[in-house]
Amino acid sequence: MRITSIIVLFSLYSTIINAAPTAVPTLEKRQETEQDPGFNTNIFDSFKPLEVTASPITREYTLKLAKAELAPDGFSRIVLISNGRYPGPMIRANKGDQIVIHVKNNLNDFTTIHWHGIFQKGTTFYDGVAGLTQCLIPTGTTFTYNFTGGEQYGTYWWHSNFGSQYVDGLAGPLIIHDPKDPYLNDYDEEFVMTLSDWHHVYSEKLVKIRMTPGYKGFNPVPNSGLISGRGRCDCSKAPQGSKCVPDNPLAVYVVEKGKRYRFRIINIGAEAPFTFSIDQHPLRIIEVEGENVKPVTLNKINIAVGQRYSVIVNADKEVNNFWIRATIVKQCIHVSPETINVNSSLNYMVTGTLRYNGAPDAYPTTQEWEEKVLNCRDVDHNLLKLNPPRPPPANPTDNFTFRITFDDFDSVGHALVNGFPFKPELEDPTVNKMMYDTTPSMLKQNQNAFVYDTQNGVVEISIINENMATHPFHFVTYIITIINHSSPIL
Numbered sequence: 368m369r370i371t372s373i374i375v376l377f378s379l380y381s382t383i384i385n386a387a388p389t390a391v392p393t394l395e396k397r398q399e400t401e402q403d404p405g406f407n408t409n410i411f412d413s414f415k416p417l418e419v420t421a422s423p424i425t426r427e428y429t430l431k432l433a434k435a436e437l438a439p440d441g442f443s444r445i446v447l448i449s450n451g452r453y454p455g456p457m458i459r460a461n462k463g464d465q466i467v468i469h470v471k472n473n474l475n476d477f478t479t480i481h482w483h484g485i486f487q488k489g490t491t492f493y494d495g496v497a498g499l500t501q502c503l504i505p506t507g508t509t510f511t512y513n514f515t516g517g518e519q520y521g522t523y524w525w526h527s528n529f530g531s532q533y534v535d536g537l538a539g540p541l542i543i544h545d546p547k548d549p550y551l552n553d554y555d556e557e558f559v560m561t562l563s564d565w566h567h568v569y570s571e572k573l574v575k576i577r578m579t580p581g582y583k584g585f586n587p588v589p590n591s592g593l594i595s596g597r598g599r600c601d602c603s604k605a606p607q608g609s610k611c612v613p614d615n616p617l618a619v620y621v622v623e624k625g626k627r628y629r630f631r632i633i634n635i636g637a638e639a640p641f642t643f644s645i646d647q648h649p650l651r652i653i654e655v656e657g658e659n660v661k662p663v664t665l666n667k668i669n670i671a672v673g674q675r676y677s678v679i680v681n682a683d684k685e686v687n688n689f690w691i692r693a694t695i696v697k698q699c700i701h702v703s704p705e706t707i708n709v710n711s712s713l714n715y716m717v718t719g720t721l722r723y724n725g726a727p728d729a730y731p732t733t734q735e736w737e738e739k740v741l742n743c744r745d746v747d748h749n750l751l752k753l754n755p756p757r758p759p760p761a762n763p764t765d766n767f768t769f770r771i772t773f774d775d776f777d778s779v780g781h782a783l784v785n786g787f788p789f790k791p792e793l794e795d796p797t798v799n800k801m802m803y804d805t806t807p808s809m810l811k812q813n814q815n816a817f818v819y820d821t822q823n824g825v826v827e828i829s830i831i832n833e834n835m836a837t838h839p840f841h842f843v844t845y846i847i848t849i850i851n852h853s854s855p856i857l
């Protein structure tokens with residue numbers, strides 16, 4: 368079935384319908400292993416590209432979702448784990464492969480899983496956004512996602528897209544290798560690294576406070592920051608009776624002197640942007656969110672929530688330990704008395720170690736780069752040039768303006784698009800409505816649907832952020848080109 372009207376649904380996520388049959392090629396079975404709940408230590412292992420097959424194959428994975436007590440920053444709490452691990456396992460495929468993922472929900476709660484950055488061309492119904500593209504997956508059941516990245520390659524991630532579950536741990540990397548990656552010869556091995564802000568209180572509780580009618584404050588302040596699921600908090604500030612271990616082990620990435628590494632860095636956090644750097648090691652950016660760019664070398668990069676960067680790090684220094692720094696920029700999150708968890712005693716300097724093989728098992732003593740970066744801003748777009756270059760599409764056929772404000776709606780503070788918050792209808796997802804008898808004009812205002820009906824049209828969208836905070840915008844299913852970026856009006 369083909370729907371010719373094209374709908375732009377703007378919420379946190381937007382989707383396009385273009386149903387086309389997909390062939391399922393040969394199957395490559397993955398072994399599942401039962402494990403005790405624990406940390407994902409595989410995330411510190413280097414890896415090489417997958418073997419290239421003559422034609423695309425099916426990569427089959429199982430994600431068993433459950434809850435377990437873990438202490439990512441030393442403080443014990445219930446964490447949502449996948450296959451017994453936090454952060455969740457890495458899912459990998461080659462360009463064009465079919466990706467089949469069986470999600471076994473043992474959370475005692477509903478869930479859905481979204482594949483962040485994958486266009487889902489022809490498989491909108493596997494996009495995993497609760498209330499927008501699918502109904503909830505009940506506990507005790509398995510839901511199988513089945514999609515291909517098509518021509519897509521690069522660094523993505525998967526996460527729960529129901530409520531705020533991903534903030535409690537349901538997230539992991541999703542990598543699509545391109546056998547013809549232009550930079551394959553520029554590095555020897557790869558690593559993946561996640562950055563996240565972390566809370567001690569289950570996010571559902573925090574969201575409940577945040578969304579209480581009449582609440583006038585800001586978003587909750589995190590308790591710590593994590594690099595690949597490891598961080599440290601100040602146990603002296605933990606509530607009485609809680610389990611908290613100081614000096615929690617931090618992330619350690621071990622490199623061989625003389626080798627070059629591609630680090631795929633993903634911010635899987637709730638709100639905080641990070642300024643990322645590795646002492647004495649410049650970062651050569653080669654990929655930004657599934658797009659190859661002409662290499663540009665910076666010593667520090669800002670990475671906002673949902674963003675991904677691939678950087679090449681050359682292990683060409685003396686055998687030693689070097690700090691990896693993922694600093695939460697204080698100015699970018701609202702730490703004021705009018706918020707939740709204001710006494711979190713958050714240590715903004717989130718660290719890990721880049722250890723050369725042979726260096727002692729000790730903390731680094733290295734100094735931070737002196738480079739200054741603009742707080743709460745992206746890497747300068749003017750520095751990032753697509754490789755190969757691709758001109759923006761000419762002549763927009765449709766124009767939309769999204770005014771982003773943060774204001775009360777039904778007495779609850781919401782992010783609003785042109786005055787309305789998106790309200791997911793969990794039992795009748797928006798895309799479901801479109802499949803049956805609803806026409807775009809019949810959608811309620813709170814579906815925030817922006818409709819265009821031009822075959823092969825080009826949509827120009829102006830986003831005006833009228834709020835003082837920074838907000839990354841995530842356009843699912845589209846390659847977008849930034850045409851203009853005004854300087855902030857403060």
Ligand SMILES: [Cu+2]
Nearest residue numbers: 481483526673
């Ligand atoms: Cu996402």
